[in-house]
Amino acid sequence: MRAVILKEEIQIPDTVTVRINNLEVAVKGPKGEIVKNFNFAKGIIITLSEDRKKILLETNFADRRKKALFYSIISHIENMIVGVTKGYRYYLKIIYTHFPISVKVVGNEVQITNLIGEKNVRRAKILPGVKVTVKGDDIVVEGINLEAVAQTAANIEAASKISGFDRRVFSDGIYIYKKEVIE
Structure with a gap:
């Protein structure tokens, strides 16, 4: 109708x-x-x-x-x-059981190194207008555009995805665990 x-x-x-x-x-x-x-x-x-x-x-x-x-x-x-x-904020957690993962923000990308002992650097794009900070084992993604903040967080999560390993044993990676409106 x-x-x-x-x-x-x-x-x-x-x-x-x-x-x-x-x-x-x-x-x-x-x-x-x-x-x-x-x-x-x-x-x-x-x-x-x-x-x-x-x-x-x-x-x-x-x-x-x-x-x-x-x-x-x-x-x-x-x-x-x-x-x-108000603005939007996403929280991501860095989880590792085998090799310590190091994450740093360089320019408009997040660089992930030593994921499961890999020597290459994995990169995740930060969209314009989004601020990413790394605090210990937490990554905070903030901004005013919900789509840009969510896509940046998804880029970081996707860049740390591992394949060829049993996910039940090798849970290493970076995962979104909290989303909020900044008060």
Whole structure:
């Protein structure tokens, strides 16, 4: 069954300003600015209310896919608002049982050495706008863009993945264990 008209509103906090140009949404807050382009979402209208306190989204004759896209865009915009007001933080744990793994941040990449005694250096890309710090056996990934923070944490986890060993015995690697909104 198609929904004839879908309308939703997103409240904008006082500390946040939103700029909308066609389907490009820019959210600016105390922690920074995020710009995201939703040009792929044809048939969805994104506007600001007259008092600039709400973001209005509207679509007509939405089938299942268009409805899913509509609510995904709402989630993206809400994540952008939370990001510029609070920020996101992911925690990763360095686990080793056989050889001590050394991790360091060099430029825009994380370098992982001595993973299961390997001599080569494994590299994980840090996306722009993301800050990575290594504290003992913990790695903290912080930023205002949820997608960039999550992808950077996933890059680090994927770079430390080992193959050819029994995972029950060789659990060495770097794993995400906590995700939070910075308060």
